[in-house]
Amino acid sequence: MSINLQVIKDHDELYSRGVEIIQHQLASGATTFGLATGGTMLPLYEKLVSSTIDFSSCQSFNLDEYVGLKASHPESYISFMNKNLFEAKPFAHSELPNGEASDAQQEAERYETLLKQINLDFQLLGIGENGHIGFNEPGTPFEAPTHVVSLTESTRQANARFFDSIDEVPKEAITMGISSILRASTILLIAVGEKKRQALTALIHGEQTIDVPVTALQSHDNIIVLTDLDI
Ligand code: GLP
Numbered sequence: 001m002s003i004n005l006q007v008i009k010d011h012d013e014l015y016s017r018g019v020e021i022i023q024h025q026l027a028s029g030a031t032t033f034g035l036a037t038g039g040t041m042l043p044l045y046e047k048l049v050s051s052t053i054d055f056s057s058c059q060s061f062n063l064d065e066y067v068g069l070k071a072s073h074p075e076s077y078i079s080f081m082n083k084n085l086f087e088a089k090p091f092a093h094s095e096l097p098n099g100e101a102s103d104a105q106q107e108a109e110r111y112e113t114l115l116k117q118i119n120l121d122f123q124l125l126g127i128g129e130n131g132h133i134g135f136n137e138p139g140t141p142f143e144a145p146t147h148v149v150s151l152t153e154s155t156r157q158a159n160a161r162f163f164d165s166i167d168e169v170p171k172e173a174i175t176m177g178i179s180s181i182l183r184a185s186t187i188l189l190i191a192v193g194e195k196k197r198q199a200l201t202a203l204i205h206g207e208q209t210i211d212v213p214v215t216a217l218q219s220h221d222n223i224i225v226l227t228d229l230d231i
Contacts, residue, residue, distance in 0.1 A: 003217070004224045005204065005231070011192065014226055015043045019051055021188055021224060025122045026053065033060045034123035034181070035085070036134075037077045040190050041126060042084060049088040060086075061115060062096040063125070063134040063181070067104045067148065067172035075162050097146070097174035104148045108174045112146035115180050123184035127191045130154055131199035131212035135175035142216045144177040178216045187220055191227045204231045 008014040025033075033055070035041075065077045073079060078096050086094055095114060101107035125133055132138065135149050150172055151159075160166040181187070191200045202212040203225070209215055217223050 002221045002223065003204065006224065006226050007228070007230060008226060009228050011043065011228065014190075014192070014228060015047050018044045018188065018190060018226055019047045019053070021226075022048065022122070022124075023051075023053060025186065026055075026058070030121035030186075031058045032118045032121045033058055033091070034120045034176070034184055035060050035062050035081065036124045036126050037062070037064075037080045038126040040192055041124070044124075044190065045084040048085065053089060055089050055091045058091050059118065060091045060094045061118070061120065061176075062094075063123075064173050064175040065097040065099040066170040067099050067174060069099050069170050071098075071100055099170075099174065104172065104174055108146045108148050111174065112177070112180060115146065115176065115183070120184035121186065123181055123187045125181070125187060125189045127189060127196055127199050127203075127214050128155055129158055129195050129199060131202055131214045133178065133181060133214050133216070135173040136178050136181075136213045138211045138213060140178060140213055141210060142178045142182075142213075142219075144179060146174065146176050146180055149173055149175055178213060182216060182220055185222060187217065187223045189214075189217065189223065189225045191225065191229065193228070196227070197229050197231075200225070200227060200229060200231055 069076045071078045097111045137152050156169040163169050203214045208218050
């Protein structure tokens with residue numbers, strides 16, 4: 001296990017470090033970027049938007065998308081990415097799973113094929129309170145490719161804050177699989193706030209188990225973790 005753990009208490013400093021890491025990736029020749037959504041990423045994207053960074057010759061691939069939500073819905077992940085990053089910092093090409101596809105399983109297979117054709121140089125990751133990465137919920141085999149998932153009640157509750165009511169939170173999503181995530185050459189995980197302590201502690205000090213999906217990262221040899229938590 002090779003985790004480069006960086007504990008930075010000051011949020012502004014933590015996110016500036018995140019931007020530096022991404023700039024360093026670009027300077028080292030990275031062209032394919034795996035991106036993430038979630039509240040944790042907002043300050044990072046804000047800083048990227050106000051930086052001089054230029055992704056116009058790069059490609060991006062998002063981790064996941066809700067199934068059954070219109071792309072135009074403000075909480076679809078495509079809307080999130082357009083609003084918070086792509087409008088200001090466009091990539092040459094950006095891909096997300098299509099949550100409106102008539103056959104979600106087929107769409108998951110298309111996305112996995114695409115991911116296998118390129119090799120992600122870099123993957124940005126947040127973490128769910130229950131240790132999920134992307135939308136790989138506890139119990140997901142580490143070998144799973146991009147697939148359709150049923151969201152757990154706790155994940156829907158956690159994401160309900162972005163919707164008018166819990167009933168509006170989709171019940172399914174398409175997510176990159178854990179094996180798809182692990183193929184990225186470098187992974188940057190950002191975990192901020194006490195709610196992420198348990199999951200992060202499992203990654204740093206726990207046994208590898210499918211009950212806490214983030215522990216799959218213990219098998220990767222190039223992980224950077226940025227956190228404000230003393231672990
Ligand atoms: C969602 C996303 C994950 C994200 C997680 C944490 O479930 N699918 O990619 O890491 O939320 O979100 P937040 O950063 O808002 O805590």
